[in-house]
Amino acid sequence: MNVLVVGQGLAGTLISYELFQKKIHHKVVDKGLTNSATMAAAGICNPVTGRNFVKSWMYDILLKKVDETYPKLDQLLSIQAFKKVKIWRKLTTIKAENAWLNRTDDPAYKTFFEGNGLPIKKSFFTGYEAHYIGIVGARQVQISGLVQAYRQWLKNRSQLIEHSFDELELEIKPDGFLYLNEHFSHIIFCQGAIPNKSGYFSYLPFKNAKGQSLICKSPLYMEKDLVKNQFFLVPQGDHQFWTGGEYEWNAEGTNPTEVFRQEYETYINALFEDPVEIIHHRAGVRPCAIDRRPFLGRHPLHSNMLIFNGLGTKGTSLGPYFANHLVNHITENTALMEDVNILRFQ
Numbered sequence: 481m482n483v484l485v486v487g488q489g490l491a492g493t494l495i496s497y498e499l500f501q502k503k504i505h506h507k508v509v510d511k512g513l514t515n516s517a518t519m520a521a522a523g524i525c526n527p528v529t530g531r532n533f534v535k536s537w538m539y540d541i542l543l544k545k546v547d548e549t550y551p552k553l554d555q556l557l558s559i560q561a562f563k564k565v566k567i568w569r570k571l572t573t574i575k576a577e578n579a580w581l582n583r584t585d586d587p588a589y590k591t592f593f594e595g596n597g598l599p600i601k602k603s604f605f606t607g608y609e610a611h612y613i614g615i616v617g618a619r620q621v622q623i624s625g626l627v628q629a630y631r632q633w634l635k636n637r638s639q640l641i642e643h644s645f646d647e648l649e650l651e652i653k654p655d656g657f658l659y660l661n662e663h664f665s666h667i668i669f670c671q672g673a674i675p676n677k678s679g680y681f682s683y684l685p686f687k688n689a690k691g692q693s694l695i696c697k698s699p700l701y702m703e704k705d706l707v708k709n710q711f712f713l714v715p716q717g718d719h720q721f722w723t724g725g726e727y728e729w730n731a732e733g734t735n736p737t738e739v740f741r742q743e744y745e746t747y748i749n750a751l752f753e754d755p756v757e758i759i760h761h762r763a764g765v766r767p768c769a770i771d772r773r774p775f776l777g778r779h780p781l782h783s784n785m786l787i788f789n790g791l792g793t794k795g796t797s798l799g800p801y802f803a804n805h806l807v808n809h810i811t812e813n814t815a816l817m818e819d820v821n822i823l824r825f826q
């Protein structure tokens with residue numbers, strides 16, 4: 481078996497790592513985008529999300545694979561991208577407070593509370609006190625740093641093809657694929673939000689969401705936990721933090737915008753006494769499926785051509801489990817879960 485992986489964002493990286501663990505020969509082709517979802521993301525695995533604090537889909541199962549995979553990747557790459565973290569979330573409205581209090585009565589949510597789950601008065605920013613709830617069982621993975629380190633690791637092993645994959649250069653043969661004079665038995669597309677414009681899997685119903693983020697620095701920022709007031713502040717070490725979000729549905733283009741920067745700059749400068757330094761401003765498009773479940777499976781005409789995509793807003797938690805699920809399907813012929821199999825759209 482010799483596999484070509486197209487795209488090395490979080491999805492392609494995790495597929496490549498699964499192939500590596502199974503000792504399957506493969507190469508990864510990626511042009512190296514700075515404005516990709518992975519490069520813009522905070523990499524949070526959040527057990528309860530949204531206005532109603534709903535437990536994330538399959539969270540307990542996904543978390544086991546998260547806790548197994550990222551520490552191993554850290555070890556392989558000699559980095560520290562993975563952390564177990566606590567989230568402090570401000571209850572901004574009475575409705576939010578009621579929604580949360582309903583959850584505190586539900587045994588399925590108990591493992592995610594700090595203490596008894598009741599809101600606690602806290603002050604994370606000078607002169608700013610509010611009621612926060614503590615959420616445990618969260619994880620933070622610096623996925624931008626992780627994919628960059630993995631890229632270098634692939635390069636050192638001569639497994640990285642640093643260019644833009646062009647379908648016109650792919651020849652489909654009876655026993656596989658020919659790409660740049662090399663024969664591959666399988667090809668796995670992990671191109672993120674790009675294939676909904678062109679490509680073999682363009683028929684899949686993507687509903688993408690552009691987002692943006694800032695990496696900021698303030699000497700006053702010393703927090704170890706994640707704090708969410710209006711927006712998330714996610715520690716990055718060395719007095720730096722990530723902030724961002726935004727959901728621009730079916731946006732054209734991946735460029736960072738001045739409107740976003742101004743809104744977030746105003747927000748963070750109001751939290752700190754001195755102006756905050758902005759180190760990076762990035763944008764990326766989250767590859768979302770219309771039903772918010774990942775896209776896994778085989779092309780209807782070419783069975784050894786596969787897709788791993790649609791990680792949407794939760795790639796960090798979905799990625800490790802479903803990369804393993806797809807690679808097992810290829811190597812051991814295990815069945816794909818119906819919820820994620822692209823056959824659901826035929």
Ligand SMILES: Cc1cc2nc3c(=O)[nH]c(=O)nc-3n(C[C@H](O)[C@H](O)[C@H](O)COP(=O)(O)OP(=O)(O)OC[C@H]3O[C@@H](n4cnc5c(N)ncnc54)[C@H](O)[C@@H]3O)c2cc1C
Pocket residue numbers: 486487488489490491492509510511512513516517518519520521522523524525643644645646670671672673674690691692693724725726763764765766767789790791792793794795796797
């Ligand atoms: C602002 C923001 C915040 C986010 N925060 C979180 C979070 O806290 N937690 C979480 O779980 N998720 C978060 N996400 C979502 C997460 O980033 C995605 O789920 C995940 O990164 C998707 O990874 P991907 O590899 O599928 O796509 P991408 O990261 O877009 O990667 C696709 C890769 O394919 C490559 N590629 C595409 N076409 C070609 C080609 N023709 N040739 C060669 N290479 C190609 C690109 O160069 C790119 O590297 C966030 C996203 C954004 C935008």
